[in-house]
Amino acid sequence: MRTPVIIGNWKMNLAPSEAKALLRELRELDLDQSVEKGVCVPAIDLLIAEDILKDSDIKFGAQNMYFEESGAYTGEISPTMLNDIKADYVILGHSERREYFKEDDELINKKVLSALEHDIIPILCVGETLEERESNKEEEKVRNQLEKDLKDVKDSDIEKVIIAYEPIWAIGTGKTASSDDADCMCKFIRNYIKKVYGEDYSEKIRIQYGGSMKPKNVKELLAKENIDGGLIGGASLKASDFEQLINYKK
Numbered sequence: 001m002r003t004p005v006i007i008g009n010w011k012m013n014l015a016p017s018e019a020k021a022l023l024r025e026l027r028e029l030d031l032d033q034s035v036e037k038g039v040c041v042p043a044i045d046l047l048i049a050e051d052i053l054k055d056s057d058i059k060f061g062a063q064n065m066y067f068e069e070s071g072a073y074t075g076e077i078s079p080t081m082l083n084d085i086k087a088d089y090v091i092l093g094h095s096e097r098r099e100y101f102k103e104d105d106e107l108i109n110k111k112v113l114s115a116l117e118h119d120i121i122p123i124l125c126v127g128e129t130l131e132e133r134e135s136n137k138e139e140e141k142v143r144n145q146l147e148k149d150l151k152d153v154k155d156s157d158i159e160k161v162i163i164a165y166e167p168i169w170a171i172g173t174g175k176t177a178s179s180d181d182a183d184c185m186c187k188f189i190r191n192y193i194k195k196v197y198g199e200d201y202s203e204k205i206r207i208q209y210g211g212s213m214k215p216k217n218v219k220e221l222l223a224k225e226n227i228d229g230g231l232i233g234g235a236s237l238k239a240s241d242f243e244q245l246i247n248y249k250k
């Protein structure tokens with residue numbers, strides 16, 4: 001039985017004063033304890049999240065990191081910095097980083113390995129463009145990303161990884177993949193893990209769906225056998241929406 005995991009990805013939103021206000025609101029909510037929950041905040045908000053969420057069961061993490069521990073890498077944050085503030089997660093390979101910041105699979109793989117080495121849970125994002133879906137290439141695209149991004153990840157580490165299936169055409173567009181299509185791709189990912197790591201790990205690994213997940217569609221998506229949670233952009237920026245997402249079972 002996999003614990004559902006719902007994580008907010010604030011993206012480049014909420015300056016420290018706004019972050020403080022939302023995190024304080026989140027801390028006061030009555031949230032379902034059987035759901036693992038967290039927020040991945042901009043780097044400048046990380047210390048605030050550490051401080052405000054320390055006595056709550058809401059975890060937190062970063063939206064990116066470099067793979068080295070320290071050095072001359074202007075503008076980057078490192079896994080040891082995230083360890084220092086006890087960050088739980090780091091989002092890696094988000095399609096926005098792949099597209100706008102030209103991150104390739106080789107770099108993403110180094111980051112995944114580094115996160116695991118430093119006990120930070122990587123939330124690895126994979127997914128196809130609209131063009132790839134329309135030409136029936138979604139499985140090929142995602143398989144290729146998984147092969148490269150998870151290269152050299154050990155059997156003992158694979159179940160720590162959270163994989164977020166995010167069809168790029170559904171991100172921030174209000175278009176959600178149908179629950180059947182989303183489940184089908186999450187199943188495809190689970191089968192890939194089964195083939196490479198075996199059935200036991202494939203049953204344990206958690207696979208999220210991301211792309212316009214909202215209070216109105218969360219129940220249907222999370223009722224699907226292979227969808228274990230959500231990576232939420234827009235709807236994680238409002239406490240009442242986030243509350244409804246976490247409390248989707250109620």
Ligand SMILES: O=C[C@H](O)COP(=O)(O)O
Nearest residue numbers: 009171172211212233234
């Ligand atoms: O990381 C989150 C995803 O990109 C989904 O964003 P969205 O919920 O705003 O569509």
